[in-house]
Amino acid sequence: xxxxxxxxxxxxxxxxxxxxxxxxxxxxxxxxxxxxxxxxxxxxxxxxxxxxxxxxxxxxxxxxxxxxxxxxxxxxxxxxxxxxxxxxxxxxxxxxxxxxxxxxxxxxxxxxxxxxxxxxxxxxxxxxxxxxxxxxxxxxxxxxxxxxxxxxxxxxxxxxxxxxxxxxxxxxxxxxxxxxxxxxxxxxxxxxxxxxxxxxxxxxxxxxxxxxxxxxxxxxxxxxxxxxxxxxxxxxxxxxxxxxxxxxxxxxxxxxx
Numbered sequence: 001x002x003x004x005x006x007x008x009x010x011x012x013x014x015x016x017x018x019x020x021x022x023x024x025x026x027x028x029x030x031x032x033x034x035x036x037x038x039x040x041x042x043x044x045x046x047x048x049x050x051x052x053x054x055x056x057x058x059x060x061x062x063x064x065x066x067x068x069x070x071x072x073x074x075x076x077x078x079x080x081x082x083x084x085x086x087x088x089x090x091x092x093x094x095x096x097x098x099x100x101x102x103x104x105x106x107x108x109x110x111x112x113x114x115x116x117x118x119x120x121x122x123x124x125x126x127x128x129x130x131x132x133x134x135x136x137x138x139x140x141x142x143x144x145x146x147x148x149x150x151x152x153x154x155x156x157x158x159x160x161x162x163x164x165x166x167x168x169x170x171x172x173x174x175x176x177x178x179x180x181x182x183x184x185x186x187x188x189x190x191x192x193x194x195x196x197x198x199x200x201x202x203x204x205x206x207x208x209x210x211x212x213x214x215x216x217x218x219x220x221x222x223x224x225x226x227x228x229x230x231x232x233x234x235x236x237x238x239x240x241x242x243x244x245x246x247x248x249x250x251x252x253x254x255x256x257x
Contacts, residue, residue, distance in 0.1 A: 003253060004112065004122045005179055006141040011157045012128035014149040015184035015213060017044045019245075020125035022219070022238070023145075025049075025228035026246035028081035032120040035074065038087035039108075039137050040127035046086035049077045050226025053088040061090050063111050064136070065097040070114050079228060083119075095132045104132065105172050109140035130164050138165065139172045143179035148200060150186045150193040150212075155203075178207050182245070186212040211245040214238065 007020045017040065024036040038045040038060060043053045053059065056075065062068035063085070074083045098104045112122065124137040138144065144165060146158070169176045181200050187193050200208045213219075219238025222229045229239035 002116045002119055002122060003143070004116070004124070004141045005143050005145055006124045006126055006134075006137040007145045007147065008126040008134060008138065008161065009146050009148070009158075010128055010130050010134075010161055011149075011153075015147045016040075016128070017042075017048060017125050018219065018223070019145065019147050019182060019184065019213070019242075020045050020123055021048045021223065022228050022230070022242035023245055023249070024082055024121075024123050025077075025079045025230055026242045027121050027123075027249070028079045029230060029243065030246055030250060032081065032250070033118065034082045035085060035115065035119045035122045036077075036082065037085040037108075037122065037124045037137075039091075039124050039133050040087060041089055041092040042127070043087040043089065043091070044223065045125040046084060046088075047226065048223035049079075049082075049084055049228065051075050051077070051084055051086050053086060056086050056088070059088045059091065060085050061088060061094050064094050064107055064133070067111075070111050074115070078226075078231065091133070098132050098136075105135050105139050108133075108136040112140055130161070135164075135168065135172075138168045138176060141173070142175060143177050145179045145182055147182045147184045147213075148196070149184055150190070150196050155196075155199065178204075179249070180207050180209040182209045182211070182213065184213040185215050187215050209245060209248060211241060211248050213241050213245070216241075 024034045028034045058068050058073045126134045214237050216238035218233040218236035219229045222232035
């Protein structure tokens with residue numbers, strides 16, 4: 001059964017897109033068929049995998065607003081087994097375009113029925129907002145990964161996201177659950193980073209991933225080359241940590257079966 005995971009946090013700069021790109025590539029490395037959907041108008045997940053948004057025939061915008069077929073919009077990445085439904089800056093206008101659509105919160109969910117059987121995992125990189133496109137992502141998803149930056153204000157705003165998830169679960173998607181909190185930009189030398197990890201564990205227990213994503217220069221450099229870390233520098237700590245995250249996710253899923 002296909003697992004659809006939204007990667008969300010309305011706080012910007014916490015590593016959502018980095019997580020989306022590298023987790024998707026790592027799952028593909030484990031022979032999983034993966035679709036990454038860029039649901040952020042900044043289109044960083046698209047360009048971070050070497051796809052020029054301006055060269056695409058169509059994007060997620062046309063799929064959401066004009067019912068353009070997803071199959072005709074998907075682009076193959078340089079990672080075998082990883083496909084991308086890319087975005088462009090025009091996605092910022094989709095919020096207004098969707099307002100008058102019937103079942104506007106479920107447009108993406110309906111679109112995914114066209115391709116859901118073709119993949120083992122579908123990851124959705126959400127924008128740093130809780131607007132209608134993010135609501136569509138959460139309504140279409142089975143679960144949510146919440147990246148949390150290892151900094152002083154790490155937990156600020158999480159309550160708002162959790163409240164949104166509760167509302168969507170009660171009104172739009174009863175099966176939605178939190179896949180896990182993922183600590184990003186982690187520096188084990190800093191006492192604060194360790195305190196934040198312990199705080200997450202004390203608040204949320206087993207739904208905090210054991211894997212943490214370290215601060216890593218190679219991980220930061222990779223998107224500018226249009227590559228995930230495991231192609232840019234497979235031996236980097238950033239690449240290895242995302243492979244560990246993918247393995248943890250797969251093992252978690254297998255334990256439920």
